Each structure stands twice: as C-alpha cells, then as structure tokens.
Amino acid sequence: MKYSLSPLLFVGLALFLITPPTMAFDQSAADKLDERFRDKYQEVKVKPHWISPHEFWYRRPAAEGNEEFVLVNCQQGETKVFAKRSELPNGLRSPWRPDARQRTSVPxxxxxxxxxxxxxxxxxxxxxxxxxxxxxxxxxxxxxxxxxxxxxxxxxxxxxxxxxxxxxAGDRRVYLVESSPEDQLQPKLDSYYYLKPGDxxxxxxxxxxxxxxxxxxxxxxxxxxxxxxxxxxxxxxxxxxxxxxxxxxxxxxxxxxxxxxxxxxxxxxxxxxxxxxxxxxxxxFAYYLNDTDEVVWMSERDGWNHLYLIDLKSGEVKHQITSGEWVVRGVDFVDVENRQVWFHAGGIHADQDPYYVHCCKVNFDGTGLVVITAGDGTHEVGHSPERDYVIDRYSRVDMPPVTEVRRTSDGELVATLEQTDIEPVKAAGWQAPERFVAKARDGKTDIYGVIYRPTDFDPNRKYPVLEDLYAGPHSAFVPKGFSSIPWLQRWAELGFIVVKIDGMGTSYRSKAFHDVASKNLVDAGLPDRKLWMQAAAEKYPQLDLSRVGVMGHSAGAQSAMAALLWHNDFYKVAVAGCGCHDNRMDKIWWNELWMGWPIGPHYADQSNVTNAHLLKGDLLLIVGELDKNVDPSSTMQVVDALMKADKDFDMLVVPGRGHNTDTPYIIRRKRDYLMEHLDATTVHPLEAEQFEHVDSAEVQ
CATH class of the missing domain: 2.130.10.10 (YVTN repeat-like/Quinoprotein amine dehydrogenase)
Structure with missing residues (x-):
C-alpha cells in the first residue's frame, strides 16, 4: 500500500529532528529475556501412562501449585479430569517396541x-x-x-x-599447545589422530x-x-x-x-x-529382511529421498515404496509382520513449509500411505502400545505447541489435549519471530527463513541486519519449532533485525537443491540469502541493507568470512569462530563427502586462505587454542595470508578452549564488535520516500 505525504511522513520527520544521533544501549537487555518471559510461559507436556490399548492418563498443573490427572479414552474421544491419581484405573503397560527381526550377522x-x-x-x-x-x-x-x-x-x-x-589408515596427527594450563606454569603439548582430505x-x-x-x-x-x-x-x-x-x-x-x-x-x-x-x-538406510531375502533401501535416485523394496537375489526393484516431490526424513521402524514402513517425512503436505516433519506409514508395495499428522507445524509423536494411536505434539516458531491424539489407521483426530497459552508472555512484550519466504537465484525455488525483531521494535526506524549463518550440507538450520526465548532473540535485543535462512545446498529438499553444494562449499547459499534479504527489505524497509553483518561458527565461520571475500558488496561485517577456512585442513569425512575425492584444484580455489587478499569489510576471527574438531592452524593460516595481503582484521585467541569458545567474555566481545561496526546504537529514522512503501498493517 502506498501513501502520499501523510501523517506518517510528518511523524518520521519529527522523529528525525527530536531523536539524538546516538543512544546508549544496555547489553543486559539481551540477558533479561529469561527474567521477562520464563515464568510467564508454561507448556503442559503430555507424558502418557497407558493403562489399556485405548486408554491413558497424564498429569498437568492445576491452580495454586496443585496438579490434576487427565484420563483419555481414545475409542470414545473423551477426556475426564481427576484431582487425585488414586481415582484412576490401574494396569500400567510398557510402551510397544518395534519389530527388529532384520537379518544380522555378528563376527x-x-x-x-x-x-x-x-x-x-x-x-x-x-x-x-x-x-x-x-x-x-x-x-x-x-x-x-x-x-x-x-x-x-x-x-x-x-x-x-x-x-x-x-x-x-595413515597416522596423521595434529599438535596443540595449551598455553595456560591450570595445574602448571609451563605450556603443555598435546596431539591427536586426525585424518584430512586425501590421506x-x-x-x-x-x-x-x-x-x-x-x-x-x-x-x-x-x-x-x-x-x-x-x-x-x-x-x-x-x-x-x-x-x-x-x-x-x-x-x-x-x-x-x-x-x-x-x-x-x-x-x-x-x-x-x-x-x-x-x-x-x-x-x-538399509533394512535386511530375514525370511524373504529383501532389503528396504533408501535412495535419491529419482531426485528425492525415498524408500525402495529390492530383491536381494535378483537385484530387482520390486516396489518404490514412497514417491513424490517430498522427502523421507528417516525411518522410525519396519513392521515385518504387516509389511509396512513407519517413517517421518518433509514436504508431504504441499501447502506447508517443506521442512515441517510429519509422521506417516505405508505398505511395502507403496499402497496404503497414511499421513498420520496434519497440523500446520513440525511434529513429534509417541505411539500407543498397539500402535493404534499417536500422541502428536506440533508447533511453529510463531505458534506454541498443540498436543493431539490421532488414529494411525487413517490419521483422524481423536482429541485435542493441550494448547499452550502464550498471552501472559505477549503481555510482557514477547513478539513472535516471523516466517518469511522468497525466491532463490533460479527465480522459482522457495527459500525459507525467519526474521527476529527487538521486543521494543520501532517501525519508524531502520535497523542493521545480522544474519546467523550456517550452511553445512548435512542438514537444514532454520528453527521450525516454538521457543519462548529463542537464542537469536537475544541478539535482536541488541538493536538488530536478525535473520536465519536455509539457502540452496542445504539438506531436506530435492537432490537438485542439495547438489548446489557439490564441490562448491564456498557458495554457502549466499546468492539466495542476499535475494531473500532484499525481498524482506522490499516488504519491510526497516531492514537497512547498507548495514548487513554475518556471524558463523565452524563451517559457518568459513561461510561468514567467504561473505566478505566474494559478496562484500552486500555483507559489511563478519564474526567467524573456529572456522574450517580451507577444506584441505579439516576432517576427512566431512570434506571429502561434499568436496569430493581425489583432491582437485577446487579445494584451493575456494579456500579463504588462498583468497584472503579479496577481503573487504570488518572481520573478527576467533579460535580456541585446543580445538580438536577443526585444526586451529586453519585460522592461523588465514591470519598469515591476511597479513601478507596487508589486510586489517581483528582476532581473539582463546586459551584453554576447544571448539566451543563462548565464554561470557567472548560473547560480550562478539556483541561489542557487531554493535560497533554495524552502528547498532545509532538511530536511523526511515526517510520520507521509504514511508511511501510502509503498510502499517504489515508492521508488527
């Protein structure tokens, strides 16, 4: 919606005139979220005690610190509330366990x-x-x-x-010096077995x-x-x-x-x-069947991660068990007697976020697919003793948990047990993160992410944008479930609009989506991330894309620094902790999986060390001197290359720490660095022409 000169414009001009150019910002605001919200949020977690194949009870809090007991009859879809446990029927049964009769051979x-x-x-x-x-x-x-x-x-x-x-195998070892051991004055030398790509x-x-x-x-x-x-x-x-x-x-x-x-x-x-x-x-995933010489096999051969039933004698694919433009996220169990697979899937509800996990079952021959869970969110379930029902808990980043009982035969809802009330948290100033979707570099594929705003968000000012970046191809990283105090909200409280995005090259989508990472970790989905933020800023001009920072750890640190090498027209500041900056220096299994073997010239071509001379912007490197996950020399070789290229940068070496360097001191220094270099403490009001694009109904 567009506005001509309007009261909004005059409000903006007034703010510009009366607001001082800088403001002192209390970092403790980020640390007070627990105090503000924790006691105001209480989820009832349903822990069922099954007393028959169709009945269970669970506890939930009641008034004045008491508790009450809820009896659920799944056949009738009825619940009854009791004040005392001793009114409840006896006969507690152990949960059902899946069949595990696959063929095994033990040496x-x-x-x-x-x-x-x-x-x-x-x-x-x-x-x-x-x-x-x-x-x-x-x-x-x-x-x-x-x-x-x-x-x-x-x-x-x-x-x-x-x-x-x-x-x-070879016997490569990495050597570390502990500079400041607590039990002696002199440093200690340590070494550990650590194969690297090509070994x-x-x-x-x-x-x-x-x-x-x-x-x-x-x-x-x-x-x-x-x-x-x-x-x-x-x-x-x-x-x-x-x-x-x-x-x-x-x-x-x-x-x-x-x-x-x-x-x-x-x-x-x-x-x-x-x-x-x-x-x-x-x-x-391979499940070998004892009596029929078959295997349930997982494969991406048709472009999506699915299950197949294969004859071990002939090699014939007897059935493609699952199919479609969605993925099997994992197998929960194989029911040999009924020749069924129970699994969880992503993208199986086409109208939902494809990363939401749903519970399903299907016959070995591909018939009888039942999507047991339905609610618009990501799901986790527990099964009844005879597998007739699931206790289904689901949520979204912007919706608190809902707990239901559903029939596994057809996925029908039996009863809604609990819906978490977050009105007390909202009354204390809590704001839901916003789910946001924009197109990828191909102009067609949806890229999913989340926006976090400060709880004192002012729609009339512009905020620096901070991306928390991790692009490892082994998973996807945008939060999907509810949290009353998200970790990234603490960063937003410092005066940033914080974003988290899953670009191309990450997992749980199509094979083509995933393949962007092949021999191409330097990509890190950065082209998609930039387009996503540009789309978000088009809708919400409060995102100041002249002040974009990025922070990452481990593989995320490699990508954060890469943002200042290859995308420094967009990213201006980066904090990179314990980075695997050169894939030849890091652990063998992770890097050969994505970068390939033998070791080709693309390893060096994509190295932050080789390309350190391209650096523009403000870079803070952090490394733990005792890191046994990523060789600390990977960071030191970046330092050497930056010095040889006469590049300015900042660095923190953390004595006595390994791959996790987040002491209170380091957290404070990261905050200080990002706030200073992204100018987070300065008020930047929206300008007149930007007000023309603001739809007040769209601003939280």
Whole structure:
C-alpha cells in the first residue's frame, strides 16, 4: 500500500529532528529475556501412562501449585479430569517396541555349530578343529598394518567363512599447545589422530574361505576396489550367498554386493551412482529382511529421498515404496509382520513449509500411505502400545505447541489435549519471530527463513541486519519449532533485525537443491540469502541493507568470512569462530563427502586462505587454542595470508578452549564488535520516500 505525504511522513520527520544521533544501549537487555518471559510461559507436556490399548492418563498443573490427572479414552474421544491419581484405573503397560527381526550377522571366533574356531597369529588366521584341536594355517599374506581381523563371519551352516583383510589408515596427527594450563606454569603439548582430505584411509576387503578344504574361494574386488567403507556383511539363511554394503571413496557410488558362496561370483544387487555425491552419512538406510531375502533401501535416485523394496537375489526393484516431490526424513521402524514402513517425512503436505516433519506409514508395495499428522507445524509423536494411536505434539516458531491424539489407521483426530497459552508472555512484550519466504537465484525455488525483531521494535526506524549463518550440507538450520526465548532473540535485543535462512545446498529438499553444494562449499547459499534479504527489505524497509553483518561458527565461520571475500558488496561485517577456512585442513569425512575425492584444484580455489587478499569489510576471527574438531592452524593460516595481503582484521585467541569458545567474555566481545561496526546504537529514522512503501498493517 502506498501513501502520499501523510501523517506518517510528518511523524518520521519529527522523529528525525527530536531523536539524538546516538543512544546508549544496555547489553543486559539481551540477558533479561529469561527474567521477562520464563515464568510467564508454561507448556503442559503430555507424558502418557497407558493403562489399556485405548486408554491413558497424564498429569498437568492445576491452580495454586496443585496438579490434576487427565484420563483419555481414545475409542470414545473423551477426556475426564481427576484431582487425585488414586481415582484412576490401574494396569500400567510398557510402551510397544518395534519389530527388529532384520537379518544380522555378528563376527565371531567360533562357528555356529561349535566345531571350528579361528585364531589370529602374527596378523594371519589359523583354523582349529575344536574336537581334536587340529590346526591349519588359513592365511599367509597378513603382515603388520595389513592383516586379518580376529573375528570372522561364519555361514549359518558353518561350512564357509568370510575374513576381513584390513590395510591400516595413515597416522596423521595434529599438535596443540595449551598455553595456560591450570595445574602448571609451563605450556603443555598435546596431539591427536586426525585424518584430512586425501590421506590414506583404512581399506577393507572380504575374503571367502571353504572350511572343509581350508582354501580360499577367489572373489574379485573389481566392484569394490576403492572402499571408503565396507560393512553390513550378512549371510542368507541357506548359506548360499552373503551381501555387504560398499561405499566408494568419493561418495558417488553405493552398492549392496552379493557374493555366491560356492563360486565367488560377485553381483551388484543394489547400485546407486550419482555424479555429485551420495549423502551416506545422513540418508543411508538399509533394512535386511530375514525370511524373504529383501532389503528396504533408501535412495535419491529419482531426485528425492525415498524408500525402495529390492530383491536381494535378483537385484530387482520390486516396489518404490514412497514417491513424490517430498522427502523421507528417516525411518522410525519396519513392521515385518504387516509389511509396512513407519517413517517421518518433509514436504508431504504441499501447502506447508517443506521442512515441517510429519509422521506417516505405508505398505511395502507403496499402497496404503497414511499421513498420520496434519497440523500446520513440525511434529513429534509417541505411539500407543498397539500402535493404534499417536500422541502428536506440533508447533511453529510463531505458534506454541498443540498436543493431539490421532488414529494411525487413517490419521483422524481423536482429541485435542493441550494448547499452550502464550498471552501472559505477549503481555510482557514477547513478539513472535516471523516466517518469511522468497525466491532463490533460479527465480522459482522457495527459500525459507525467519526474521527476529527487538521486543521494543520501532517501525519508524531502520535497523542493521545480522544474519546467523550456517550452511553445512548435512542438514537444514532454520528453527521450525516454538521457543519462548529463542537464542537469536537475544541478539535482536541488541538493536538488530536478525535473520536465519536455509539457502540452496542445504539438506531436506530435492537432490537438485542439495547438489548446489557439490564441490562448491564456498557458495554457502549466499546468492539466495542476499535475494531473500532484499525481498524482506522490499516488504519491510526497516531492514537497512547498507548495514548487513554475518556471524558463523565452524563451517559457518568459513561461510561468514567467504561473505566478505566474494559478496562484500552486500555483507559489511563478519564474526567467524573456529572456522574450517580451507577444506584441505579439516576432517576427512566431512570434506571429502561434499568436496569430493581425489583432491582437485577446487579445494584451493575456494579456500579463504588462498583468497584472503579479496577481503573487504570488518572481520573478527576467533579460535580456541585446543580445538580438536577443526585444526586451529586453519585460522592461523588465514591470519598469515591476511597479513601478507596487508589486510586489517581483528582476532581473539582463546586459551584453554576447544571448539566451543563462548565464554561470557567472548560473547560480550562478539556483541561489542557487531554493535560497533554495524552502528547498532545509532538511530536511523526511515526517510520520507521509504514511508511511501510502509503498510502499517504489515508492521508488527
């Protein structure tokens, strides 16, 4: 809505004339949120005590410090309130536990029939007949750092065994100096084992042996010659074959491989390949079924994270269990008897935020999908003893928790149990964070974030914008559930409008959305973040985009500094704590997963060290001298490069601290730095032309 010259304009001009150019700001306002709000917010957390498959009771507070007891009949959808526990029926039952009958194979020294035993000697294996103690040397090629594990995988009929031949990983160590130990005057030297990208890793190879002939059955390793990991080794019930999970180094190939126990023939019964990466650390799920030689397998092969039922004998995909433009966030349990999968999903309600988690179930053949939860928010559930009902608690950042009972057969609402009252918190000045959505760099994809304003927010002034940035591809980071005292609200109280955004390259959306991070961590979704803030400022001119700061920790620190290297036309100030500023310096598993292997020139091209000469803006680096998560030298190499480039910056080295440097002193220094360099204590009234774009109904 546009205004011509109006009372709003004159109010703005008056404020400009009468407001002093600066104001003293009390940092303690940020720390008084607990005092202001904590005692005014009380959620009733429903902890059910099931007394039958369809009835439970729970406690809730009552007047004058008392409590009352609520009895819930799920069949009738009725609740009754009792003043005393002793009026309630007896018969408490333990919660139901999911079926866990998937096929397993545990390595052991002794065969299932007890007739054979394996011993490790000088890195090799010996086979011993337990009846007559006759010994035979089974392997001869074991040596130091490339020998056999002492326990083996026996076939159920005890006629075959699989031994793991293992080549040890490299022995890189990182060294730290504790400058100020509490128990002595002199510094201490410490070291720890820490592989980095490109280092030699442990190599595992399964070798198949016939027990009766005491000879090896040759198994070609052509399909698994470069393992990052090789595990989940399982025999079938008839001892005809065994399978194992193979994750190739570089994380672009994942297979379940079947080996015939007689011929040694190798077949890939499950084969996933991606030109970017396979997120094995967060999206790998395999449930092997005992009686049917099947596996429930998780894959992004169709562009979304879904479940498949695969025949382990033929490798045939029998059914795609889940499908659609939404993602399986995780499997809760597999019901073998009823051939169902219970899981939680994101984006399954197309009209809701795609990051909201919902509870679902579906048959192995893909039929009978039931989305059990419905409310517009993110959900967490507990199941009744017979799985007929769920206790569903859901909320949003701008909506306090609601607790319901729902039927799992059809997702229908049985009863609403509790709705949290936040009117007392609102009366004390609490403001809800605002959910905000804008388009990504492609002009089509929705980017989701949250805006936090000071509780004394003045719609007639402009505020510096502070982004809390973390863009690790392993997850998504914008809060979705309710908090009466959000952590970022404490920063808003300092005089910022604070934003939190999930740009492209983070998880829980489509594979294409995620793939933006592939060999491209420097991107960090920054182009999407800028567009999001520009869209927010178009709607809310109180966001002053001439004063944008960013703070981040660990991988977030890498991205925060990168913002001042590649996007310093937009970002002006950055605080970067314990950053992995060069992906060659950080832990091997995280960086090879997203940046790939072998180590290519893109590692150096994206390094904050290599590009330190591009720095513009105000940068505060923080590092703990005892950080064992990220090598502190990663920060020191940035310092060296900045000095060589004659760049000004600020730095805090924290003695005695590791990856978490947030002492009260460090928190104060971060606040001071951002407030000073973003000019947070100066009042910037909206100018006349900006009032023309303000719709008072849109301003909180």
């Amino acid at each position: 052991s020294e002794t065969s299932p029939d007890g007739m054979w035993k394996v011993e490790q000697r000088d890195h090799n294996l010996w086979l011993i007949n337990t009846e007559n103690n006759e010994e035979s040397q089974l392997t001869t090629n074991g040596e130091d750092r490339h020998g056999y594990e002492p326990r083996v995988f026996w076939s159920p009929d005890s006629k075959k065994l699989v031994a793991m031949h293992v080549k040890a 030699d890793i442990e190599l595992r190879r399964p070798r198949l042996f016939d027990v009766e002939s005491k000879s090896e059955i040759e198994v070609s390793n052509e399909l698994f010659d470069n393992p990052w990991s090789l595990d989940e080794l399982l025999w079938d019930a008839e001892s005809e074959f065994f399978t194992f999970y193979y994750n190739q180094r570089g994380h672009q190939v994942a297979r379940v491989i079947k080996v015939d126990s007689t011929s040694g023939e190798v077949t890939p019964v499950v084969n996933d390949e991606q030109p970017t990466f396979i997120d094995y650390a967060h999206k790998h």
